[in-house]
Amino acid sequence: MRELLIIGRGGQGAQTAGIQLAQAFYSGGSYVQTFATYGGARRGTPVTSSLRVDDQPIRLRCDIECADALLIFDETLLDKLVLKRADSKTKIVVNSAKASDAFANLGDYNITTIDGRDIARQNNMGKVVNSALLGAFIATLANLEIDTLCKVIEETAPVKHQENVAACRQAHQQLSKAA
């Protein structure tokens, strides 16, 4: 079983991203379970989307304490509390304009940055970063094809379908090259 966490702020699309990623893994033939936790409907406060992926039905009904991979929508969310849910093996992708080295002081973590906002702007997406971040995130994960994810994004994005897909592919390519 693989356990993934997406952490964002209410309104940024972390919950939507978790659902889209679950749909992509599901259409790739895996069992999935995703759930979001939040403290009431307040924009701007931290929202956690948890995702489990397995080749058999998932029975666990508890939080993910240490994730295999972590996607952070906003670098200000990358604090000690969040890093408690990661170890040196956790693949961490952070939305930031900074280079990965800028986070070296946080400790022995596997952190990669992606400038989701820049990619979103280039693709006429304004501040909406979730498709770009998902593309970057799956570049660090095995067993999920970018085409499978893009198909889900195309089907589920409320507007700007092509722009969302383009942002997803661009970010994916950027991190695939880096890897």
Next chain:
Amino acid sequence: MNAISNKMLLSGNHAVSWAVKLVEPDVAPVYPITPQTPILEKITEFEGRGEITTELVTPESEHSAMSACISASLTGARVFTATSSQGLLLMHELLHYASGARAPIVMFNVNRTPASPWGFWPDQLDSLSQRDTGWIQLYSENPQESLDSVIQGYRIAEAVGIPTMISHDAFYVSHALEVVEVPEKQMVSDFLPDYEPENVLDVEAGRSFGAPIDQMTWNRSRQELAGSFAKVEDLVNETGEAYGKLTSRPYGALEEYRTDDAEVVIVTMGSMCGTTRVAVDTLREQGIAAGLLKVRLFKPLPSASLRKALEGVPCAIVLDRNYSPGMGGILHQELKSALYGMNDAPRLHGIMAGVGGVNVPPEKIESLVTKYKDAPTSVEPQWAE
């Protein structure tokens, strides 16, 4: 043979809405509240697109929603509602009324911490503190079971004329998106007989319902209710078995998981059953003969079956995701009374685990088993955290 079904990715809450779509009750008075609201939202979508004929009523409070449920039910309508936490507590007065009036409403509750302090976390105190209101209570482990239990709930409620409440935990089930098998509408229509009560509110036929009565008539109404409650456990088992024949997903009042020759059995309800299954498998691999006794039917508590399931088991640990102030875990208290006077009763430990939605991973359950399995009975309930 399996009836045709469609596999869909659904959250626990949307699985409930799909069950409502398949049952298509006549009336659904619902008031929104976190984390129940997605149930109402999806039903509203179905209604807006003309996919259901259910009359959706959106009154100004949960108290009014339950009032509307009772009135609609007494006219002979099939009724659904959903709520959570504060909303359920606001309905409390009417919950007694609904069971006394023998209105077989099906209500879905999303288990959430009651205020104060304010919270949105999974905790079963909201529905467990409705224990004495005369509703049948079922607890669901996952989205599939929530969908299946709503459909079965109508058959159970209407057969005995008792309102039925089904609950699942906030977030771990309500907001957990996973694969759910959605049966065909025809299968559900065949499974649920038409609801045709003998006595209904009817403007054409003058009758009094709930009129002031003398002491003995009130007393008799409760004895009649008791007589109906006595049939519920068998009914839940028969209904779950019949449903299993159509879907390959049988259900019962209780479920035993790896309890054969168990030296320790964990007794719990709702979402924690899933995590406990994983803990039981790990413990078995380590050579500890652990098992799970899942309580799906909490009210009426299947006391005789619980005694039978735990007969000769050396140790039982109750995990309660609730705390009744001044008392302890409610399932623990209920189980103690069910096992009272039993010769071969297990050493019993009542653990309040995950109260307020605190995380309970399988490792936590494994460590509780290690800690308590050889200990003498805990007279007082214990906190896991």
